[in-house]
Amino acid sequence: MVTKVSQKAKTATVFIDGEAGTTGLEIRERLAAIRSVNVKSIDPGLRKDKAARADMMRDVDLTVLCLPDDAAREAVALADTLGADAPKIIDASTAHRIAPGWVYGFAEMAPGQADAIRGATRVANPGCYPTGGIALIRPLVEAGIMPADYPVTVNAVSGYSGGGRSMIEAYEAGSAPSFELYGLGLEHKHVPELHKYSGLVRRPIFVPSVGNYHKGMLVSVPLHLDTLTGNPSVADIEAVLANYYKTAELVSVVTGSAGKIARLETEALNDTDRLELFVFGKPELKQAVLVARLDNLGKGAAGAAVQNIKLMLGLN
Incomplete structure (x- = not known):
């Protein structure tokens, strides 16, 4: 199928719904820094x-949905009415992350994943927490080191910017606590994608938390x-992880961390699209802690979306 972008001038057009x-x-x-992309905006009213x-979707090469789940589903249904004039879609909500017919937008997740995104018309942008969890777990499952039914626990902390409007407003107003666990009903909306794409057959336990700082995870x-x-x-x-991501530009394994790094702070990768992986542990204790560090608005959200936009529009 001939894509819209190939029929137009060199500049690709993008509509961010939301x-x-x-x-x-x-x-x-981020898109403002890419000269080959023109972002079109709808009248606020x-x-x-x-x-x-619908007219905006019809007129662009790609639409990014930054909407609540139900609104994202409605937007996709609206795009479906456009037939051949429908744009490519990236959904940043959780609505389609495990849905049939959608490609999961974590380009480094597996060999060939970037190519799958490149050829897709519907891509589900990953959640910030699952990006880190999948990056740590999947290579071990695929290597046969971690059994697929292994009882995995994933703990995480994020800046409040990933918590939605009400959480952001509470922290910025000074009415939120300094730190809190949440999702204690064990049904956080990110668990289904973490479960599916990590390669596990046993549902992982996920315990998220939020701290009183803007971003970093x-x-x-x-x-x-x-x-x-x-x-x-x-x-x-460490060797399994390093080999798995040896050709990845945005994902890196910080080798030799065990015994050298005693503390790890959350904000070191803020304003970047990078993901760092660490392995800590002591041989004599036969215990280890794997850690992923990222900007929850970078590789965990907007950075991943722009990476996927560039792949889908043939810009990299």
Whole structure:
């Protein structure tokens, strides 16, 4: 099929449906630095007008949905009415992350994933927490070190910018606590994608938390090494991760972390699209902690969306 962008001038056109939200603003700011992309905006008074939104979708190469889940589903249904004039879509909500027919937009997740995104018309942008968890777990499952039914616990902390409007307003107003656990009903909306794309058949336990700072994220996975296949060492775990991501530009393994780094702070990768992975542990204890660090608005949201936009529009 001939794509819209190939029929037009060299500049690709993008519509961010929900550009006034946190993720939408971040995506727009990043796209402003790409000369080959022109972001089209709808009149603020028409943001909920279906006909106006349909006209905008019809006129662009790609639409990014930065909407609540139900609104994202409605937007996709609206795009479906356009037939051959429908744009490519990236959905930044959780609505389609495990849905049939949608490609998961974590380009480094597996060999060939970037190509799958490149050829897709519908891509579900990953959640910030699952990006870190999947990056740590999937390579071990695929290597056969971690059994697919291994009882995994994922702990994570994020800045409040990833918590939605009400959480952001509470922290910025000074009415929120300094730190809190949440999702204690064990049904956080990110669990389904973490479960599916990590390669696990046993549902992981996920315990998220939020701190009183704007952005930055740590995702950690504790392991008892003597319960894993082959009784691997800390160095073995690190080697598997390093080999898995050896060609990745945005994902890196910080080798030699064990015994050298005693503390890890959350904000070191803020304003970048990078993801760093660490392996901590002591051989004599037969225990390890795997940690992923990222900007929850970077590689965890807007940065991943822009990476996927560039892949889908043939810009990299």
